[in-house]
């Protein structure tokens with residue numbers, strides 16, 4: 378139940394929000410909070426912001442009202458196969474181990490995507506299982522996606538996504554597991570859709586583990602990019618409940634930016650190539666050997682022994698069905714010259730009112746909602762205030778591509794490359810666009826640039842603006858496709 382807020386005004390409203398849904402709004406996010414509350418006020422039937430906040434401060438919100446409010450205050454940003462190294466750890470190590478442990482007993486696997494937003498994470502998990510378990514029909518698979526935002530869940534249940542949800546995901550994923558509906562929309566195939574169920578759950582409800590909502594004895598829990606918006610107090614309570622919802626030896630996965638050895642001290646951190654996952658266990662994971670920390674997150678203080686998978690081969694062979702690569706959407710790389718740029722960025726930083734990360738989050742939020750024009754406007758404003766923000770040029774190019782404005786998208790990527798000629802994702806995207814346009818010679822140039830730049834990266838180096846793609850993985854995407862198209 379909500380406690381009566383001690384504060385008044387926006388500070389008081391923040392207390393109400395924290396008490397009812399865990400979310401923490403520091404003062405530097407109050408502009409955004411005010412904007413979102415103003416939109417929510419209209420749905421609650423209030424014309425004036427002050428009347429709405431007064432009402433929020435003076436009433437005990439009901440569950441349905443919290444859900445509505447949540448749909449305005451939460452960030453629903455998500456996409457398929459987010460943070461590739463996590464999915465590699467899953468398909469190469471964790472699932473094979475789990476399958477081997479369970480194959481002679483009850484063949485069941487239970488996975489929970491807590492804070493699943495519009496469902497891309499839950500379906501990615503289903504795809505990972507489908508690729509890893511050869512006799513999947515003999516298994517009882519439960520993949521549960523839960524979220525507090527009812528609008529996000531409606532989209533999740535539809536299983537229909539625009540190209541935006543496939544940004545940064547491997548090319549085979551859309552080709553093998555989705556059906557093109559036209560108009561740039563793709564529907565997840567029934568064999569994957571049937572593996573996933575969705576339900577509404579507020580993580581602050583203290584309603585798990587519980588048999589009544591089927592949240593107990595999970596083998597794996599993904600709770601990524603959710604707790605980062607919560608207060609420390611809620612993170613501690615919820616992570617305790619998540620811990621108790623796992624089977625012994627079960628896995629708990631947060632995003633790489635949420636890793637924190639103190640917050641999640643009840644778990645053991647296990648280091649995989651490019652990713653750290655938490656395990657509920659005191660024992661050593663049998664197929665891994667203890668080695669010093671390596672790779673990703675060197676600075677991360679890891680509790681207890683750091684273990685890493687054996688580098689040679691996993692104990693159990695991984696079944697990966699043949700993948701159907703999409704025609705490599707790589708295009709020509711013209712090294713960007715000053716003349717290529719329609720607008721030359723000024724080499725000077727104008728004062729920024731909000732950090733670029735916050736602006737970029739908002740832009741993604743808008744794009745995620747399908748509000749591409751608004752996203753583009755905000756992106757342009759962001760670039761205006763920080764003309765060196767490579768990420769924003771890159772993000773703008775994705776939005777422009779989505780809007781079908783390819784030449785503008787190309788110009789935006791070239792601006793990013795102008796700022797950093799070694800910007801690998803920029804060359805990659807230009808290569809992709811050239812391929813889509815059938816300009817093979819140009820595609821070859823851009824992709825060759827990518828190969829050259831990758832040759833000076835460590836295998837597990839995460840490429841900037843790639844949302845977790847490692848250099849090695851990028852190579853695996855590009856090489857076969859370049860060979861196929863005789864671009865090498």
Ligand SMILES: C[S@@+](CC[C@H](N)C(=O)[O-])C[C@H]1O[C@@H](n2cnc3c(N)ncnc32)[C@H](O)[C@@H]1O
Nearest residue numbers: 398451452454455492494525526579580601602
């Ligand atoms: C940024 S999305 C993360 C989606 C996905 N896990 C990923 O990493 O791609 C965060 C989601 O957490 C949900 N969320 C926030 N607070 C919540 C709460 N108290 N209970 C349940 N879900 C919550 C939001 O509705 C939103 O859909």
